Amino acid sequence: MNTPIAEANIDVAQVAVQSRGYWTTVLQRLRRDRVTLFFGSVVLAIILVAIFAPLLAPHDPYHASMIKRLKPVGTEGHLLGTDETGRDMLSRLIYGARLSLFMGIMPVINALVIGGALGIIAGFVGGRTNMIIMRAMDVFYAFPSVLLAIAISGALGAGIFNAIISLTLVFIPPLARVSESVTTQVRNLDYVDAARASGARALTIIRVHVLSNVLGAIFIYSTSLISVSIILASGLSFLGLGTKPPEPEWGLMLNTLRQAIYVNPVLAALPGVMIFITSLSFNLVSDGLRSAMDIKV
C-alpha cells in the first residue's frame, strides 16, 4: 500500500499540477462580464454609502426647517432639495439606504438559512419528511407574496422588526422549494451513492457532497430575491406597516412626499429612483452571477 509503484514516472522535484477550482473559474468569468461588474460596483457603492452615512451626509436627516420646505433639486446648500418638512433630501436618501438595505437584505438572509435548511433536509431525506415540509410551504404559496407580507405585518403591528419577520416568512417558501429541487437532483447522483457506500453519515454527506453542489444555486436565487425584498419592504413602509416617521426610509419617504407630487414632482420621485436603481442593480448582479456560475463541465 505504501509503495507507490508507478507505471507513470513520478518526478519528485515536480510540483503537483494545480487546477483551477470551480470558484476561481467563476471569478474569471465574472471579470469578463462588464455589465455585472458595473452594477456590482453600483451595489457596492450603495452599501458603502449606507455604512459611511454619517461621514457623507451634509446635514442632519432629522433636522426640519419650516422656511425651507420643498426646495427644488439644485438649491444652494441642499443639492437634492428639501422635503415637506424642510429636511435635506440628500442626507435623508443617504441615511435611508441604511434602513432600506437592511430591510431588503435581512429577510433574505434569514429566509436563506431557514428555507435553505428546510429544503435541503426535505430533498435529502425525501419520503414523508419531504411531503410534510413541502406541503407546509405550499400553504404559504397559496397567497400572493405582497398580500401575505401585508397580512402578517398587519397582524404583528407596524415596526422594522415585525416587517423583517413578515418578509422572512414570505421568502422561506420559495427558497425552500428551490433548495429542495436542487438537493433532490444532487442526491440521486451516483457520487452521493458512492459517498453512502463509503459508510459516511448523512450529515457528512450533506456537508461535503451536497452543500458544495447546492449552495451556489440557492445563493443565486436569494440574491435575486433581494431586489424583491427591497421593493416589498419599501411597500410595507409606504403603507405605514414598516418603519415609522421620522425615520429616513425610501418607501416611507415616497409616501410622505406623495402630497408634494403636484408641487415638486422631481423631488417626490427621488426615493423611487433610489429604490429602482438599487433593486435593478441587485437583479442584474444576480443575473450575472447566475450566468458566471452556470459552467457546463
Added chain:
Amino acid sequence: MSAESIAVETPPAETAGHAGHRSGERRALVSVNDLKKYFPIRGGLLNRTIANVQAVDGISFEVKRGETLGIVGESGCGKSTTARLLMRLIEPDSGDVIIDGKRVGADGMSLRGMRRQMQMVFQDSFASLNPRLTIEDTIAFGPMVHGVPQAEARTRARDLLAKVGLDPNLFIRRYPHELSGGQRQRINIARALALEPKIVLLDEAVSALDKSVEAQVLNLLMDLKRDFELTYIFISHDLHVVHYVSDRVLVMYLGQVVEIGPVDEIYASPRHPYTQALLSAMPSMDPDNRAEKPPLAGDPPNPINPPSGCRFHTRCPFAEDLCSKRSPTLELVDAAAGQFAACHMTSPGSGHSKAPQKRATA
C-alpha cells in the same frame, strides 16, 4: 485441560481448510440468501400500493474468496438492483447477505463494517465523481470518514493514484471534468480501493468506455485483483468481457437466477434455454458464423406482472404446459463442475418431455 483440547482440535480444521483451498472448494466470502426487492407502484386516491415491480425476486448465490463472479442478463433484469442491494444503497425486502461468516444487519456486521469490506464502482464515471472536489479529496473522503487522519488519507490517495496508473503529481489537484472517461473510471477504482476492501462490486464499470480504454481498464482490474487479493462481483451485459474476466458466471432473467456455474462450462454447454439464447446472440468474430435469425424474439415480459411458473416460458422455444404452472428451482446439473440451472428440462422427473429420467438410485 480445555485449553489442551482446543489446541488439539484446531490444527485439523486448519489443514482441512487448506486442503479445501487447494481443491478449489474455498469458503464463500459472500453468500446471498433469497434476496428480494419489490418496488411498490402507488396509485389511486389513497396512494395505496397497486402493484410491485419484482426487481429482484429471491436470488441466492455465493462468491468464493479471490474469484470473480460475473453477473449477466438483459437490461432491466435486476443486475444493478442486486449490486445496490448488496451495498445496501437500497434496503432489501427480505433475505440475508453474509460476508465472511457474518450476517450484514442489526445483529451481525454493521453497515459501516460491511462497507469497509465491500466497495462499488459505478457505471457512469462522471456522475459518480463530485464535480466540486479535487481527485485527492474524492479518494481521501472514504478513509477520512473511517477515522484515518487527513495527512495519511492523502498519502493513501497518492499511492492509489499511482497504483491505478495515473501520475499523482499530474492528477491529484485536478477536477473530474478535466479528465477523460478512462481516467475518471481509474479514479473511481482508486476511490473504491481507498477503504482497502476485500470485495469490489463492478457495476458495468467498463461498459461506458470505448474498446481500447476498456481493455486497459480491464487489465488494470486484473492487476489490482492480484496485488490486493480482491474478490470481484462483475456486472456486465457484455458477454465477451464477462468471459474474459470471470471465474464463474451467474445469469439473471427477470429478477431471478436462471443459471450459475464456472465460466467455461456455461459458455461451452449452457443448460438453460435463456442462457443458450443469450450466448448465441453474442456476435461472432467469424463472418461465416454469423447468426441468421434472432435467437430470441420480443422484449422481456413486464416485471410488474411476471409470467406464472417459469418466467421464461413466454419466450422459450421448448415451453410446455408444465412450464407455465410450476416454477423450476435452481438445481445442480453438473456436479463435477458445480453448474446449476433453473429449468424443468434439466430437472429429472419434472414432467417435461425433454427432462432426463429420474434415476432410481441417487
